[in-house]
Amino acid sequence: GIHERTFVAIKPDGVQRRLVGEIIRRFEQKGFKLVGMKILQASENLLKDHYIDLKDRPFYNGLVKYMSSGPLVAMVWQGLDVVKITRAMMGETNPADSAPGTIRGDFCVEVGRNVIHGSDSVESAVREISLWFQPEELICWNDCAADWIYE
């Protein structure tokens, strides 16, 4: 439904490369509602927890180092099918497989520096949002444009 939420992180490379405004612009113009956002340098412990499913992969330690190497922008976006649609807007995990027009297709070349993360399912979104945000950090605001985005 229209209350579906997803967790999105602009990774440290995305912040350093000044892509924060461009990425927010795309999700905003699509029609999604920004309900949480903060800039932080995440601890290795938080990232190990976030990426727990990847703990046996060879790139796990490097991934945690990269993600903790500088500030990232953590966000929660809300809207109809937001998990699936934001993933489509991001492109494939490997930028080489990402179509032009997607965020990774337009702004990066390597899987280990792929500028953005988005939850891959509604269930992982619930888990990731609770990991990165306190409930009071999520703002329920009345979207004046909602009647023009949803029928």
Ligand SMILES: Nc1ncnc2c1ncn2[C@@H]1O[C@@H]2COP(=O)(O)O[C@H]2[C@H]1O
């Ligand atoms: N083969 C790989 N080498 C390095 N990093 C990877 C590889 N596969 C996945 N990743 C990283 O692991 C991350 C897991 O989910 P993300 O969407 O954050 O984006 C992924 C990449 O940043």
